[in-house]
Amino acid sequence: xxxxxxxxxxxxxxxxxxxxxxxxQKRLSEGRVLIxxxxxxxxxxxxxxxxxxxxxxxxxxxxxxxxxxxxxxxIHSTPDIGRLxxxxxxxxxxxxxxxxxxxxxxxxxxxxxxxxxxxxxxFVIDGTDSxxxxxxxxxxxxxxxKPFSHAGIIRxxxxxxxxxxxxxxxxxxxxxxxxPPDAVPTCRQAGVIGAxxxxxxxxxxxxxxxxxxxxxxLLTGSMLTYDALSMExxxxxxxxxxxxxxCGKNPSITKPAGGAAxxxxxxxx
Amino acid sequence: MxxxxxxxxxxxTDVVCPVTFVKVKVAMDELKEGExxxxxxxxxxxxxxxxxxxxxxxxxxxxxxxxxxxTYDLIVRKxxx
Amino acid sequence: xxxxVSGTLKEYPEGLSVSRLIEAENIETxxxxxxxxxxxxxxxxxxxxxxxxxxxVVEFLYFMGGGRR
Numbered sequence: 185x186x187x188x189x190x191x192x193x194x195x196x197x198x199x200x201x202x203x204x205x206x207x208x209q210k211r212l213s214e215g216r217v218l219i220x221x222x223x224x225x226x227x228x229x230x231x232x233x234x235x236x237x238x239x240x241x242x243x244x245x246x247x248x249x250x251x252x253x254x255x256x257x258x259i260h261s262t263p264d265i266g267r268l269x270x271x272x273x274x275x276x277x278x279x280x281x282x283x284x285x286x287x288x289x290x291x292x293x294x295x296x297x298x299x300x301x302x303x304x305x306x307f308v309i310d311g312t313d314s315x316x317x318x319x320x321x322x323x324x325x326x327x328x329x330k331p332f333s334h335a336g337i338i339r340x341x342x343x344x345x346x347x348x349x350x351x352x353x354x355x356x357x358x359x360x361x362x363x364p365p366d367a368v369p370t371c372r373q374a375g376v377i378g379a380x381x382x383x384x385x386x387x388x389x390x391x392x393x394x395x396x397x398x399x400x401x402l403l404t405g406s407m408l409t410y411d412a413l414s415m416e417x418x419x420x421x422x423x424x425x426x427x428x429x430x431c432g433k434n435p436s437i438t439k440p441a442g443g444a445a446x447x448x449x450x451x452x453x
Numbered sequence: 454m455x456x457x458x459x460x461x462x463x464x465x466t467d468v469v470c471p472v473t474f475v476k477v478k479v480a481m482d483e484l485k486e487g488e489x490x491x492x493x494x495x496x497x498x499x500x501x502x503x504x505x506x507x508x509x510x511x512x513x514x515x516x517x518x519x520x521x522x523x524t525y526d527l528i529v530r531k532x533x534x
Numbered sequence: 535x536x537x538x539v540s541g542t543l544k545e546y547p548e549g550l551s552v553s554r555l556i557e558a559e560n561i562e563t564x565x566x567x568x569x570x571x572x573x574x575x576x577x578x579x580x581x582x583x584x585x586x587x588x589x590x591v592v593e594f595l596y597f598m599g600g601g602r603r
Contacts (some may be wrong), residue, residue, distance in 0.1 A: 187479065189472075196475045202510060206482040224600060313599045336598025343598045358575070358595050363566045368597045376600050407595060418541055420593045421573050 191283070195237055208397035209237065213283075215396040218242040218305040220293050220321060222269040224381030225335050225388060226311030227259035232389035234277035234284055238396070241277065244289035244301055245269045256378035293317060295440045298324040307395050308332035309388045313370065315362035316442045322347070322355040324440040326430045331395055333388040333403075337376050338369065340412040342384035345403055345422065346391045352404035353424040354431045361429075362442075377412060384410065457515055457528065460488040465503070466495050466524055473499050474506045481512065484531045489515065492527040500525050535588035546586070553581040561594060568595040 198204045215238045219226045222245040249264045264272040270288035277286045310321045325332040331348045334355050347354045406419045430437040463480040465473045516528040556564045569576045570593045
């Protein structure tokens with residue numbers, strides 16, 4: 185595939201980079217990334233990946249835009265309230281970059297659809313809010329050997345890790361099982377500073393771009409934590425656990441389980 | 454005469470920074486290691502910046518020829534892949 | 535003894551268990567924090583019996599949801 189003059193101009197700041205170049209931009213154009221959750225994390229990730237010219241971007245979420253989303257979910261606007269988030273997101277992404285294909289999936293990830301959802305993508309971004317969803321995505325990606333980016337945000341803090349199955353630890357190596365419902369505060373009860381999604385979701389997009397182009401080192405084997413109040417980033421080393429329930433030597437989890445219904449309501453997990 | 458043969462040529466006199474260098478990068482991407490390209494560019498900003506950028510990428514600049522009409526030909530040998 | 539807790543050098547008395555450290559550090563949701571000592575995760579059933587030594591590097595990892603909604 186050859187780039188048109190217009191494409192060369194659109195992607196010029198990428199192509200100039202030694203680590204990306206023409207080859208890297210081609211890989212981005214041929215790349216396929218799935219974003220699960222079109223919220224605080226998914227919004228900036230979707231915008232940057234669309235702008236970067238990722239060939240196919242899937243975005244999965246069954247929710248509609250709510251007024252309380254707009255403080256941080258920058259892909260949605262006030263007139264979008266009530267619309268499906270994935271439709272609102274697709275419109276913005278296509279407006280930024282008409283050259284890409286956006287696949288809107290108006291579903292919540294669950295144990296029945298997750299393997300179908302992630303198949304056909306090179307990289308998955310977990311932009312979900314609930315722990316069952318995060319464990320579901322982790323387990324499915326490990327089982328399907330699909331690289332993905334985990335992230336979480338709350339109050340003034342965020343965390344991020346990249347999992348490349350069989351090459352490093354997974355989310356379950358860090359947290360063996362989800363916490364019981366309401367045992368740990370969620371965004372709705374505890375609040376979150378709007379720009380936190382921008383910081384962490386953008387880092388997820390960064391990992392997707394690095395994965396597709398091969399630039400630099402991925403955030404595997406470490407959890408990056410960010411505290412906005414002290415303005416500290418810390419990279420904490422993580423080792424794979426031999427006894428990990430899904431990526432360990434004798435996994436007890438061999439197929440994705442559990443639902444991923446909305447949890448920030450404080451309702452059952 | 455010259456101890457090289459030109460394998461390809463690209464004209465970047467019709468574009469401005471940063472597409473100038475982008476076009477050079479795209480053209481060089483098509484070359485094999487060791488092949489030589491002639492890049493026609495305008496005086497001024499392009500001739501100041503493009504040779505430096507090409508050098509930064511690790512390629513070898515063989516010659517910069519002044520065409521006398523406000524354009525230059527930069528002769529570059531591709532290094533690495 | 536000196537130990538490194540979340541990147542900061544701190545002084546604690548000898549014989550300190552991980553669960554006492556969790557208390558002393560006022561960890562939020564102490565039941566659900568993952569703790570690593572020198573890059574190895576401490577099993578949740580072994581927090582009481584794991585005794586820290588001088589020079590140990592301790593990290594706390596918290597559940598963070600957030601994002602979609």
